[in-house]
Amino acid sequence: xxxxxxxTALKSLRRNPILTALLIGGIALGICIATTxxxxxxxxxxxxxxxxxxxxxxxxxxxxGQDSSLDQFPGGIPNQITYPDARGxxxxxxxxxxxxxxxxxxxxxxxxxxxEPYQAEVRMVFADFFPMFDVPFQYGxxxxxxxxxxxxxxxxxxxxxxxxxxxxxxxxxxxxxxRDRDFQVAGVLAPxxxxxxxxxxxxxxxxxxxxxxxxxxxxxxxxxxxxGNNSGWKRQTINSFExxxxxERIWLQYWVEIPDAESRGAYNDWLRGYIDDQRALGRxxxxxxxxxxxxxxxxxxxxxxxxxVKAMSLVSLLFLAVCSLNLVGILLGKFLxxxxxxxxxxxxxxxxxxxxxxxxxxxxxxxxxxGAAGIILSIGVLSVLGRFMDNGDALGLDGExxxxxxxxxxxxxxxxxxxxxxxxxxxxxxxxxxIQ
Amino acid sequence: xxxxxGPIVRAMNHSRTRVILIVLEIAxxxxxxxxxxxxxxxxxxxxxxxxxxxxxxIVRIDVLxxxxxxxxxxxxxxxxxxxxxxxxxxxxxxxxxxALFEPWDPRGxxxxxxxxxxxxxxxxxQEYYGTQDLIDTLGARIIEGRPFQEGDHSSGTTLxxxxxxxxxxxxxxxxxxxxxxIGKALRRGDPGEIEEDPxxxxxxxxxxxxxxxxxxxxxxxxxxxxxPARIGGAWGMPYLVxxxxxxxxxxxxxxxxxxxxxxxxxxxxxxxxxxxxGRWFAGSRIVVATMSFIIVALxxxxxxxxxxxxxxxxxxxxxxxxxxxxxxxxxxxxxRHFLIENAIVTAAGLALGIIATYALNIFLxxxxxxxxxxxxxxxxxxxxxxxxxxxxxxxxxxxxxKISPAVATRSV
Numbered sequence: 001x002x003x004x005x006x007x008t009a010l011k012s013l014r015r016n017p018i019l020t021a022l023l024i025g026g027i028a029l030g031i032c033i034a035t036t037x038x039x040x041x042x043x044x045x046x047x048x049x050x051x052x053x054x055x056x057x058x059x060x061x062x063x064x065g066q067d068s069s070l071d072q073f074p075g076g077i078p079n080q081i082t083y084p085d086a087r088g089x090x091x092x093x094x095x096x097x098x099x100x101x102x103x104x105x106x107x108x109x110x111x112x113x114x115x116e117p118y119q120a121e122v123r124m125v126f127a128d129f130f131p132m133f134d135v136p137f138q139y140g141x142x143x144x145x146x147x148x149x150x151x152x153x154x155x156x157x158x159x160x161x162x163x164x165x166x167x168x169x170x171x172x173x174x175x176x177x178x179r180d181r182d183f184q185v186a187g188v189l190a191p192x193x194x195x196x197x198x199x200x201x202x203x204x205x206x207x208x209x210x211x212x213x214x215x216x217x218x219x220x221x222x223x224x225x226x227x228g229n230n231s232g233w234k235r236q237t238i239n240s241f242e243x244x245x246x247x248e249r250i251w252l253q254y255w256v257e258i259p260d261a262e263s264r265g266a267y268n269d270w271l272r273g274y275i276d277d278q279r280a281l282g283r284x285x286x287x288x289x290x291x292x293x294x295x296x297x298x299x300x301x302x303x304x305x306x307x308x309v310k311a312m313s314l315v316s317l318l319f320l321a322v323c324s325l326n327l328v329g330i331l332l333g334k335f336l337x338x339x340x341x342x343x344x345x346x347x348x349x350x351x352x353x354x355x356x357x358x359x360x361x362x363x364x365x366x367x368x369x370x371g372a373a374g375i376i377l378s379i380g381v382l383s384v385l386g387r388f389m390d391n392g393d394a395l396g397l398d399g400e401x402x403x404x405x406x407x408x409x410x411x412x413x414x415x416x417x418x419x420x421x422x423x424x425x426x427x428x429x430x431x432x433x434x435i436q
Numbered sequence: 437x438x439x440x441x442g443p444i445v446r447a448m449n450h451s452r453t454r455v456i457l458i459v460l461e462i463a464x465x466x467x468x469x470x471x472x473x474x475x476x477x478x479x480x481x482x483x484x485x486x487x488x489x490x491x492x493x494i495v496r497i498d499v500l501x502x503x504x505x506x507x508x509x510x511x512x513x514x515x516x517x518x519x520x521x522x523x524x525x526x527x528x529x530x531x532x533x534x535a536l537f538e539p540w541d542p543r544g545x546x547x548x549x550x551x552x553x554x555x556x557x558x559x560x561x562q563e564y565y566g567t568q569d570l571i572d573t574l575g576a577r578i579i580e581g582r583p584f585q586e587g588d589h590s591s592g593t594t595l596x597x598x599x600x601x602x603x604x605x606x607x608x609x610x611x612x613x614x615x616x617x618i619g620k621a622l623r624r625g626d627p628g629e630i631e632e633d634p635x636x637x638x639x640x641x642x643x644x645x646x647x648x649x650x651x652x653x654x655x656x657x658x659x660x661x662x663x664p665a666r667i668g669g670a671w672g673m674p675y676l677v678x679x680x681x682x683x684x685x686x687x688x689x690x691x692x693x694x695x696x697x698x699x700x701x702x703x704x705x706x707x708x709x710x711x712x713x714g715r716w717f718a719g720s721r722i723v724v725a726t727m728s729f730i731i732v733a734l735x736x737x738x739x740x741x742x743x744x745x746x747x748x749x750x751x752x753x754x755x756x757x758x759x760x761x762x763x764x765x766x767x768x769x770x771x772r773h774f775l776i777e778n779a780i781v782t783a784a785g786l787a788l789g790i791i792a793t794y795a796l797n798i799f800l801x802x803x804x805x806x807x808x809x810x811x812x813x814x815x816x817x818x819x820x821x822x823x824x825x826x827x828x829x830x831x832x833x834x835x836x837x838k839i840s841p842a843v844a845t846r847s848v
Contacts, residue, residue: 116703117502118703119705306719308722308723310803312722312727314799315468318467319730319734322465322738323737325460326461326738326744329458330740332453332454332745333745333747333751336748388718388722389722
């Protein structure tokens with residue numbers, strides 16, 4: 001029966017190609033715009049952590065001075081932590097993975113003949129960083145935990161850096177000079193471009209991840225200053241790196257991975273204990289306050305989805321609604337002109353329900369064909385949009401968005417067709433036969 | 437004419453669904469179109485905001501040393517002096533400054549200053565350093581006082597700690613509402629906080645606009661303080677270069693070559709201010725382009741929908757129209773009937789649309805900080821949609837008026 005209804009629907013669509021094209025075009029237009037902007041919004045929310053978005057947390061501590069203002073920070077809590085706290089938090093046994101991290105700048109000295117020396121952004125991390133953020137590797141992988149403890153000169157480089165310096169071949173084990181030290185390549189990233197550089201919220205959040213990663217502990221050994229955001233409340237003179245890492249200035253991000261709710265409670269208890277201990281040492285002047293936040297909550301709290309993007313996704317959905325609303329009239333005309341035929345079918349035994357579903361299926365067919373055309377169009381529009389955006393490389397349809405587009409297409413077909421289908425199925429068989 | 441309206445409204449009662457559909461369509465269309473125009477106007481206003489600088493002809497060049505010997509005392513200062521001299525002689529270069537400033541760069545920090553004469557408290561502002569020709573390099577216009585001059589900052593081996601400053605008019609208006617900024621002094625920090633030499637204001641520039649990512653309400657965008665200083669270190673030497681109009685493309689490689697020749701072992705990082713500005717407004721451009729497209733598509737679609745629905749109502753009422761024609765109604769009576777009918781329905785839709793427009797606008801203002809909608813904008817939207825409705829009614833109504841009175845005598 002279903003197949004028969006689809007066949008009938010296709011036949012009906014072929015009967016008036018211009019009208020059909022208009023209907024399909026209307027849906028396609030609506031779906032194209034809606035899919036494009038829902039995808040654009042989705043890009044900001046999607047991250048490498050979709051699998052464990054409630055297992056990875058950003059840790060913030062209220063280490064601020066008693067009378068210093070916290071107004072500058074989202075959520076009213078310092079957005080980064082101090083170096084002493086980064087060291088302190090590392091001693092917690094609760095998280096299965098954890099890393100403090102910050103960005104520094106270092107000179108890369110490639111082989112002469114390959115490229116001139118250039119300055120690059122380098123992210124300082126512990127080995128846990130890579131599995132925690134599901135960082136994809138093309139060759140090799142992160143370094144072993146032992147390399148963190150022994151401060152070994154190991155480095156992970158991204159796809160583009162490997163292409164530039166090693167011609168894109170497997171460079172694991174090769175040597176790379178950073179500033180005045182030779183590092184050994186442990187891993188090469190696969191192309192990796194999350195929509196948001198979530199692990200460092202204090203920089204332009206739509207920027208690309210850093211091209212180079214080295215063990216965090218090199219920071220002290222090589223006196224690598226943070227090149228990102230840095231703030232403080234206490235008047236402290238900072239003349240040396242030593243002053244810097246002992247100060248109350250905040251310039252580090254801290255991430256933990258805690259898979260189960262029970263351990264999360266335990267971690268909160270541990271943090272309370274840690275702050276109490278620090279207070280005994282004369283730090284943490286304010287009442288105990290900390291935040292252990294999931295990535296989706298951070299995106300909300302830091303307002304990382306641009307307002308324009310939010311507005312556009314709303315307007316684009318309204319646009320789709322108007323598109324299908326406008327098709328109601330056209331479908332109504334199309335279906336009602338078929339009343340004589342429908343009344344004959346009714347007289348020959350077709351039930352009201354059959355007639356109704358027959359027409360709903362025809363509308364859904366229009367919705368799906370229009371939706372498919374709209375999706376193809378939106379792939380084009382997205383690639384054009386991507387060129388104008390910093391994080392445009394991260395912009396694209398994924399399975400989730402295809403599903404959303406398909407559901408929107410079906411909804412649009414239903415919105416446009418349900419009333420005309422209902423109208424036409426109410427045709428009384430006898431009267432129409434009489435007139436015929 | 438008035439006598440027609442009663443029967444027309446009663447006739448509409450027979451096709452309530454059609455009327456409801458049109459009313460809904462028009463209402464939602466008005467809401468979206470006017471709000472889109474509203475957003476477009478707000479975004480365009482943002483993009484049109486002048487920085488006050490010759491954006492298209494300025495380039496920021498960072499020179500980053502990596503070799504040995506840059507940390508020795510005096511080396512960087514001497515290098516900055518010789519770099520500036522080398523760049524200034526390049527054909528096509530209009531002005532050059534050593535400056536820690538990049539127009540339209542969305543990053544930044546702020547400093548607090550207060551008036552030494554005790555009027556008012558501390559005020560947060562943007563603070564930038566640069567050498568003698570900074571103001572000319574930016575293409576900014578001095579409206580009061582003077583630009584920086586020789587002796588304002590260190591040069592050669594003579595070390596000078598800054599004692600003067602140039603401020604933006606935006607800052608002058610806030611801190612010196614009496615218009616007497618020149619000659620007044622500012623000191624860093626809140627009153628009594630820091631013992632540092634004050635800066636005497638020697639000049640005011642006309643425009644300054646540089647928004648930050650973290651300056652959502654825009655309160656910092658126009659407040660700027662420029663301090664004369666050579667700025668650089670082993671971390672780098674930043675330069676701003678202003679080219680003669682249209683000559684930036686030839687100037688950039690020449691400057692890079694001159695810098696390399698002046699001292700080797702330095703990487704050169706080039707960013708055009710025009711590109712930086714373009715990136716800052718990329719989102720706005722996307723919003724404007726898409727919203728414009730949506731407006732055109734919506735007006736077109738609503739015309740199509742209206743044509744379809746009116747055509748349907750004409751074909752449904754073929755016999756009645758024939759009967760009316762047979763009973764003496766003229767063609768123009770029939771045409772007028774449909775025009776008036778659709779005008780009434782459209783008017784109802786627009787009335788509902790005004791409510792929908794404000795509802796959507798309030799939602800946008802609360803959730804995405806859009807600008808409140810102006811009544812004039814809604815009036816314009818109403819005018820356009822009304823015209824659109826009339827034009828969309830004409831083709832099917834004309835067809836209706838051509839229905840022959842003889843139709844009434846047939847049975848189908």
